[in-house]
Amino acid sequence: MSLLLAQFLAGLASAASLFLVASGLSLIFGVTRVVNFAHGAFYMLGAYLAYSLTTHLTGPLGFWLGILAAALLSGIIGGVLEILLLRRIYHAPELFQLLATFGVTLATQDLVILIWGPDDLVGPRAPGLTGALPILGQFLPTYDIFLIVIGPLVLCLLWLLLHRTRFGILLRAATQDREMVGALGVNQKWLFTSVFALGVFLAALGGALQLPRTAVTHGMDLSVIVEVFVVVVIGGLGSVPGAFLAAVLVAELNAFGILIYPAISLVLVFLVMAIVLVVRPYGLLGRREGAARAPLGALLRPWRPLHWVGSLGVAVVLALATLLPFGLGRYGLGVATEILIAILFAGSLQFLMSVGGRASFGHAAYFGLGAYGAALAVKWLGAPMELALLAGPALAILGAALFGWFCVRLSGVYFAMLTLAFAQIVWSIAFQWVTVTGGDNGMLGIWPPRWAARAPTFYWMTLLLTAAVVLGLRHLTFSPFGYALRAAWDSELRAEAQGLRPKRLQWLAFTIAGAVAGLAGALFAFFKGSVFPDAIGIGQSIDGLVMVLLGGVGTVSGAVIGAIAYKAGSIWLLSQTDYSRLVLGLLIVFLVVLFPKGIAGSLQAAWLTIRTRRPKTGPGA
Amino acid sequence: MSALLEVENLAKSYGGVHAVRGVSFALEPGEVVALIGPNGAGKSTCFNMLNGQIRPSAGKVRLDGHDMTGLGPPEVSRLGVGRTFQITATFATMTVRENVQVSLLAQAGRAFSPWRRLAAFAVDRATDLLELVGMAEAAARPAGELAYGDLKRLELAIALATSPRLLLMDEPTAGMAPGERIILMRLMAKLAKEKGIGVLFTEHDMDAVFEHATRVMVLDRGQLIATGTPALIREDATVKAVYLGEGLLYGEPGP
Numbered sequence: 001m002s003l004l005l006a007q008f009l010a011g012l013a014s015a016a017s018l019f020l021v022a023s024g025l026s027l028i029f030g031v032t033r034v035v036n037f038a039h040g041a042f043y044m045l046g047a048y049l050a051y052s053l054t055t056h057l058t059g060p061l062g063f064w065l066g067i068l069a070a071a072l073l074s075g076i077i078g079g080v081l082e083i084l085l086l087r088r089i090y091h092a093p094e095l096f097q098l099l100a101t102f103g104v105t106l107a108t109q110d111l112v113i114l115i116w117g118p119d120d121l122v123g124p125r126a127p128g129l130t131g132a133l134p135i136l137g138q139f140l141p142t143y144d145i146f147l148i149v150i151g152p153l154v155l156c157l158l159w160l161l162l163h164r165t166r167f168g169i170l171l172r173a174a175t176q177d178r179e180m181v182g183a184l185g186v187n188q189k190w191l192f193t194s195v196f197a198l199g200v201f202l203a204a205l206g207g208a209l210q211l212p213r214t215a216v217t218h219g220m221d222l223s224v225i226v227e228v229f230v231v232v233v234i235g236g237l238g239s240v241p242g243a244f245l246a247a248v249l250v251a252e253l254n255a256f257g258i259l260i261y262p263a264i265s266l267v268l269v270f271l272v273m274a275i276v277l278v279v280r281p282y283g284l285l286g287r288r289e290g291a292a293r294a295p296l297g298a299l300l301r302p303w304r305p306l307h308w309v310g311s312l313g314v315a316v317v318l319a320l321a322t323l324l325p326f327g328l329g330r331y332g333l334g335v336a337t338e339i340l341i342a343i344l345f346a347g348s349l350q351f352l353m354s355v356g357g358r359a360s361f362g363h364a365a366y367f368g369l370g371a372y373g374a375a376l377a378v379k380w381l382g383a384p385m386e387l388a389l390l391a392g393p394a395l396a397i398l399g400a401a402l403f404g405w406f407c408v409r410l411s412g413v414y415f416a417m418l419t420l421a422f423a424q425i426v427w428s429i430a431f432q433w434v435t436v437t438g439g440d441n442g443m444l445g446i447w448p449p450r451w452a453a454r455a456p457t458f459y460w461m462t463l464l465l466t467a468a469v470v471l472g473l474r475h476l477t478f479s480p481f482g483y484a485l486r487a488a489w490d491s492e493l494r495a496e497a498q499g500l501r502p503k504r505l506q507w508l509a510f511t512i513a514g515a516v517a518g519l520a521g522a523l524f525a526f527f528k529g530s531v532f533p534d535a536i537g538i539g540q541s542i543d544g545l546v547m548v549l550l551g552g553v554g555t556v557s558g559a560v561i562g563a564i565a566y567k568a569g570s571i572w573l574l575s576q577t578d579y580s581r582l583v584l585g586l587l588i589v590f591l592v593v594l595f596p597k598g599i600a601g602s603l604q605a606a607w608l609t610i611r612t613r614r615p616k617t618g619p620g621a
Numbered sequence: 622m623s624a625l626l627e628v629e630n631l632a633k634s635y636g637g638v639h640a641v642r643g644v645s646f647a648l649e650p651g652e653v654v655a656l657i658g659p660n661g662a663g664k665s666t667c668f669n670m671l672n673g674q675i676r677p678s679a680g681k682v683r684l685d686g687h688d689m690t691g692l693g694p695p696e697v698s699r700l701g702v703g704r705t706f707q708i709t710a711t712f713a714t715m716t717v718r719e720n721v722q723v724s725l726l727a728q729a730g731r732a733f734s735p736w737r738r739l740a741a742f743a744v745d746r747a748t749d750l751l752e753l754v755g756m757a758e759a760a761a762r763p764a765g766e767l768a769y770g771d772l773k774r775l776e777l778a779i780a781l782a783t784s785p786r787l788l789l790m791d792e793p794t795a796g797m798a799p800g801e802r803i804i805l806m807r808l809m810a811k812l813a814k815e816k817g818i819g820v821l822f823t824e825h826d827m828d829a830v831f832e833h834a835t836r837v838m839v840l841d842r843g844q845l846i847a848t849g850t851p852a853l854i855r856e857d858a859t860v861k862a863v864y865l866g867e868g869l870l871y872g873e874p875g876p
Contacts (some may be wrong), residue, residue, distance in 0.1 A: 305738075476735055483723045483739040484732040487712050494710035496694035497672065497703075498726030498783060508733065 002136035003259075009135070011051050011255030012248065013144035016151040017043075019247035020206030021224060023158060023240045024199035030175035030238030031195045033094060034086060037101040039203050040225030041108035046074045046204025047216045048116050052124045053249040054211065060127035078200025082193045085589060090192075092596040094413070095359050099549050100592040102542055105221060105587030112218050114579065123211040143212050150209065154202075155244050162240070171195060175238055222538060226424060230269060233417040234276050236286020245284055267428050269422045274406060277418050281410050305478060310557075321463055325456035333455045335571055340462045343563040346547035347470045348516035350559035353548055355477050356509035357489030358408070360425025361416040363544045365403065366514035368536030369396040370521025372430060375443040375531040380436075385448045389522050394474055396518020397511055398428065404510030408503050420541070427536040442532035446525045462523055470514055474556045476512075485509050493571035517544075550591060550604065625650045625819045626671075626787055631680035632843075633666050640666045642843045644680070650786065650817040653810055655851075657823065658840035660861070663706060664823045667820045667840070668791050671821070673697040674706045684787065699728065703785030707792045707823075709772045713765035717756055717775055720764050721747040724782035750778040754808065770797040774805065781812070788812070790822040794829060802826065806833045831855060839863075 011331025025039045053066030081104065089097055129146050132139040163166035174181045174191055182188045196386045197368070207220070231250050235242030250269055257268045276284060306314065324336055373395030376381040383391060403422040410418055430437045437443065452458050476482050488495040488502035495502055525531045534540065543566070573580035595602040624647035631644045641663040648654055657666055669675040671682060673694045682690045684700050692700075713721050725743045726732045751757040754774040759767070764775060773793065780788060793809065794802040810833045813820045825831050830837060830851065837854040839847040841863045848855060854860055 305740075390776075475738075478738045478740065479736065480723075480726050480731045480734040480739050480742055483715070483719065484726050486714060487723045489712050490712040491710045493674075493706065494712065494724075494779065496674075497698055497706075497710070498724045498779065499695045499698035500732055501695050501727075505732065 002138050006138035006140060007255045008252065008260055009140055009148065009253040010144060015247040015251035016147040017210050018227060018231055018251055019204040019244050020154060021203045021228045022243040022247055024202030025228055025232050026238055026240055026243045028196055031171060032192050034097045037098050037225065038104040039228065041105040042078060042200045042203040043207035043224050044112060044221040045108065046070050046207030047210055047220065048112055049073055049350055050208035050211045051121050051216050054124050063124060063127050067208045070208045071201050074204030075197045075201030079193050079197035082196040088593050089337040095549060096592050098590050099546060101583040103588030106581040109218055109221065110579040110582035117474035118218065120215040120216050120217045126212040145462060147209065150586040158240050170191055178229055187295045205206035209304050217548050226538065229417055229420060230273050233414065234273050234283055237285025239285040242283055242285030269424055270425045273421045274418065277410060278406055278415060281414060320466060330455050333459050337459045337462050337527055339564055339567045340466045341520050341527060342547065342567040343560050344466045344469060344520035345517055346559040346563040347473055348513045349544045350556065351473045351549045352513035353510055354553045355482050355485050356506050358506060359416055360419040362419035362541050363517055364536050364540035365423035365426040366396040366400050366517035366538055367429065368426055369399045370518025371525040371531045371535045372437060373518065374522035374525045375446045378446050379443055385452060387528055393515045393518035393521025396521065397515045400511045400514020404507050408506040408510060414490055420598060423541055427533055429531045430536055432501065440533065442530050446531060447529050448526045469519065470560065477556060520607065546588060624648060625685060627683040629681040631670060631677050631682065633670060633675060633678050639843050644845050646838060646845065646848065648821060649821045650819050651813050653801060653813045653820045653833055654833050655822055655824055655837045656840060657830055662840040663843040664840055665791060668789050672702055672789055698783055701786040702787040702789065703780035703783055705776045705780050705791060705793055707795065709776045711764050711772055711775055711779060715764055717751065717764055717799035718747050718760040719764050719774060721750050721778050721782055724779045728783050750781055754778045770801045773797055785818060787819045790820065792823055792825065794824065794826060802829060809833065
């Protein structure tokens with residue numbers, strides 16, 4: 001009994017920081033409709049700044065001042081970021097804001113290492129709160145009790161701010177109808193900036209308050225952002241009390257999950273999230289979000305099959321790609337093969353996004369299922385590569401069909417979050433089911449048979465599969481099915497009135513995208529000779545999104561160009577600099593600001609402008 | 622013999638608010654029936670229940686004697702009900718012709734077909750439909766850049782694509798230029814007459830209602846308060862009072 005109580009209290013203490021970060025994210029989303037991926041980065045920044053400040057400012061007063069100053073400083077940095085970056089891209093599709101803030105996250109990771117070094121840092125204990133209190137025979141750290149109080153306290157302060165001040169009233173009004181608030185003469189710019197700064201302040205405070213509890217590491221941003229996404233989605237985006245409720249729920253699930261069955265704790269949280277979203281699609285206390293922004297579709301013009309110049313170009317590129325092994329060394333060919341696999345992966349996501357209209361944030365799940373499916377077939381069934389390359393996609397299809405059935409029921413940001421949650425479930429299964437998957441050590445020795453083992457042969461095989469599948473996806477785009485899918489995205493209302501069934505169409509598209517991603521994963525397993533849980537990680541999912549968005553949604557060639565640019569760029573950067581994430585992150589930010597339509601999209605737009613020789617009048621121009 | 626559309630005691634309430642209560646009527650093939658009423662009378666709610674977008678709280682909807690209460694929009698569409706919306710719903714990222722072609726897919730059972738290109742699918746039928754509404758010239762234009770009047774005409778072509786026996790038109794001429802309105806309403810009347818399509822429409826333009834409707838139903842606060850020929854409704858005292866407003870009767874010679 002006393003153990004359960006102690007565990008419950010420890011859970012409440014963990015909930016405090018989670019709530020702080022989540023409420024910040026929720027506030028920002030409510031007003032600006034931006035899902036701030038960089039929120040984890042600010043959480044981390046807050047912790048690092050607090051470390052530096054509290055080690056320099058000594059004494060009890062110094063410690064608390066340091067914590068507060070770290071959060072304030074981060075808030076100011078956040079405000080500056082909003083002015084410099086986000087203001088330029090509020091009118092871009094919401095995915096681009098996510099991408100830009102992801103770029104900021106990447107850059108911050110390296111900046112933190114540059115400034116504070118790669119080692120974990122342990123900060124000072126909180127003065128006056130270093131002891132432990134006996135509660136029913138169990139000892140609970142005093143600092144935990146402090147945190148348990150902090151959570152509800154901040155909730156109350158936020159409530160007062162939102163309901164008892166002019167700023168709060170404006171904020172709530174903007175959450176309901178931004179345009180109207182603007183029309184009433186409120187300066188939206190500063191409202192947005194101040195909300196962003198406030199949200200970042202809360203995130204950084206959450207990070208800073210972790211200082212006496214855990215070491216400060218440069219990986220804490222990604223781990224917290226996933227958990228916070230889950231909290232915010234369970235609680236309902238834009239709802240502060242919802243964030244509190246969900247933070248407590250998630251923290252308690254973690255606390256008791258570990259107690260009952262450690263291996264299931266990771267899965268448990270995501271399972272609860274999936275259930276909540278299916279039962280209450282907008283979270284426990286969330287409301288249906290208003291369509292505040294033009295959907296991705298508004299950027300698209302009618303698709304056209306390639307001009308004959310384009311077809312010729314594709315043929316030339318394919319011919320050149322076939323000849324590549326004669327001009328490239330072993331290393332170069334390896335890079336080329338990896339790029340091909342990336343093209344396949346990006347192409348599958350591209351299909352889902354620009355034809356199906358659904359942006360998955362967990363597409364790595366199906367890449368990973370493909371990779372593990374192939375590896376498991378080799379390891380446990382002794383299957384040859386030819387069979388394993390079928391087994392991989394088959395497992396991916398199963399996963400995509402199962403998860404997709406739930407996912408297509410949701411829309412927008414919630415769809416993105418649920419796909420992310422399912423990907424994390426798959427990841428945690430691969431990570432924790434050590435006896436089957438090898439866990440963190442991965443599965444080794446997944447090599448191709450002798451005929452395909454030479455680098456050129458494997459390259460050609462990959463090229464053949466990639467070219468065939470990408471052309472197949474392109475064909476599908478122009479097929480009746482492709483159009484029916486786009487119809488469902490353009491106007492669900494109209495599509496249904498014509499007898500189309502949007503959810504079924506999207507479910508099939510989801511499964512097809514999963515199958516192709518699975519093939520990419522299976523090829524990847526044989527290319528590397530091994531599979532690790534990384535293949536299902538957030539990084540892999542984000543890579544896919546970056547490739548598609550860089551290339552440009554709304555063009556099949558976009559995925560190809562984006563994959564080549566991103567993969568080649570990141571491999572080259574890795575060989576050139578120790579701070580590749582910094583360069584890459586900044587690059588992503590610049591690309592989003594300069595080319596809101598992506599590389600291929602911008603080229604296409606420029607080409608259309610030249611060809612028609614008249615000013616652009618299309619929607620979204 | 623049963624009517625084309627039979628509505629029996631249709632009702633919808635949201636919590637304590639009764640948007641539609643106990644609406645019953647029937648509609649024969651070839652009839653053009655106007656459903657009029659002040660804003661908030663429940664016209665759109667009625668329409669949305671008829672095409673399956675909203676599930677009725679009570680009552681029955683039958684098409685040709687076939688019970689379709691509670692079916693979703695795709696199923697209702699397949700039974701032969703076409704619909705246009707108060708705010709046009711078309712496919713903005715497609716050309717005008719593609720809009721019609723894609724609208725033909727579900728009925729042809731080709732919505733999931735990966736074979737061949739949509740561009741080659743039902744070209745003749747799409748062209749015919751576009752000619753019918755006078756949009757053939759614009760076939761290759763992106764729907765996203767059409768003027769609103771053209772969008773309304775395109776939407777009619779889309780609604781007709783499924784060869785509906787019953788056509789539900791929610792304010793078919795709202796936002797159109799006067800000349801265009803007349804053409805569209807005449808087209809609607811012609812379709813009903815020649816193809817025997819039953820048409821149910823809502824409209825705020827009383828000229829259009831009185832000129833083209835074979836029958837007018839008046840809805841007020843969720844209930845049908847009068848039904849009859851245009852001439853009858855024009856003179857109905859209750860209708861004048863609740864809907865047209867005293868002394869503001871449309872069509873009466875001014876002072």
